[in-house]
Amino acid sequence: MATEIRARSREGHRRRLDCDIIPSVVKGRRRWILGGAALLVVALVAVGLWRHVDRPDDRTHDSAVADAAKKVDRVLFRFEYDHLYQADKYVHSASQHPDVAVLAVTGETHWETGVTLVLRVMGHRVEIGADGSVIDERDEPICFRLRLGPKDDSRDDDIECPANDPLQVTQDPSLDGVDDRLKSALQAVGPDEPTVRAAIDDLKLDPAIVPEVAAKDGRVGVALRAAQYDCILARVTAKGAELWRPSHTQLAPGELPCAAWVALSSNFGKGPH
Template identity: 65%
Template sequence: MDRGTRRMTSGAALLLVLALVGGVSWHFLDKLEGRLQERVGDIVDLRRSPLHESAVADAAKKVDRVLFRFEYDHLYQADKYAHSAGQHPDVKVLTVTGETHWQTGVTLVLQVTGHGVEIGADGSVIDEGDEQICFRLQLGPENDTRDDDIACPRGAPLPVTKDPTLAGVDDRLKVALRSAGSNEDAVRAALVGLQLDPAIQQDVGARQGTVGVGLRASQYDCILARVTAKGPQLWRPSHTQLAPGEMSCTAETALSTAFGKYPH
């Protein structure tokens, strides 16, 4: 029984007490309870409306992308799950419990904005709008399960810091490094001129006439660059190479023999 139905049932019980204590007529009680039942039916119909079902389907696709990223990034810790989910547009983390996937299991409740569209028989749009749809994700300890369109718990979403991004930086960086040349101080000044997000980690070093640069916005968002007398070279290491415990996104890597090489 959902919360709306419970409220209506409680209201009917209260009316019954009033009828017994205060002498309210049974006919009056019947009329009011009939209205309460109609209200419950309206709530159920609303949740099953084509517009709502369409919003649920749209939100479910966004949850699919959240789960794909969990698997792609090999996540298993509760805080990593919550942080990753909170990076997705239209996704808020309401609750997270547990510690790790294989020990305690982790339960996440997400609130996702779904866009619903009701289409008429002639293909025209009858109505459309956004709804907040909630999902429960149970990750481990043995099996992963998912409940769609659950009742949303009360309370504000958990604060999740958004990662900075290096999207659109590549071309700007290449132009700036070309102007700076293979001079470490000039390269540092060029990076300052780009006015990158302060949350992006920047590392610069030089060796034997070559300047190395490492820019990292998040675990898997990295640009490595090396600048010689011939000009700059940029490289984005693969997702596998940037996994925890693998390649570092630093000037040292940019200056090493690993620069520009993909795993086989």
């Protein structure tokens, strides 16, 4: 009898313990679940705020990348058009384009080592509102990696920009707007070399533009060169002055030079064959 009473007592004690422990465990689990959910909400909000504060809107950023990519297309077209293959020529050509800077270059030539360029290009980004209006627009630097040769060419758009400064490259002068001024000045003088030189000096051209003057058989030839493919040739005779801009093809390496003797030759004014 005493044994049965003690067993019942122990059973009752266990039941009381279960009644006390189970609610505590349940409450603990609830607190853990609620606490975890709260932390998850805070984390999601934090991520959302980080994206909002630190990352540009993808569509807005994409508009800057697209604009910069068009400028890189023009750089590559010029490489091909000018038949470039040397690293220094690539750097010089790319740096002549507005909004384009060369941050790094490796390699020597296209067909031997291959040449890799890293360009920083200013892309114009536009933020459009829900009603189609422009909320904001600004320029954003976008970087590109160009791999040129030795077998294939490739490019990587929108890479992380290096922190270094651009390579320092001298900008070519331009002969834009010089044609009419030169012809007017030469029309006013005869085929006299010193007078022609003085007329050219009076134009006050960019000092980087190299003038060349030569005389032969009562004629004076003039050449003004600003860059490889930016050239004006002129011929002054007793009848007046004639101007000619050789084509891009004619000024390619190995073809006609931008020289005064060409203005006095039979090649003057003729198109490419």
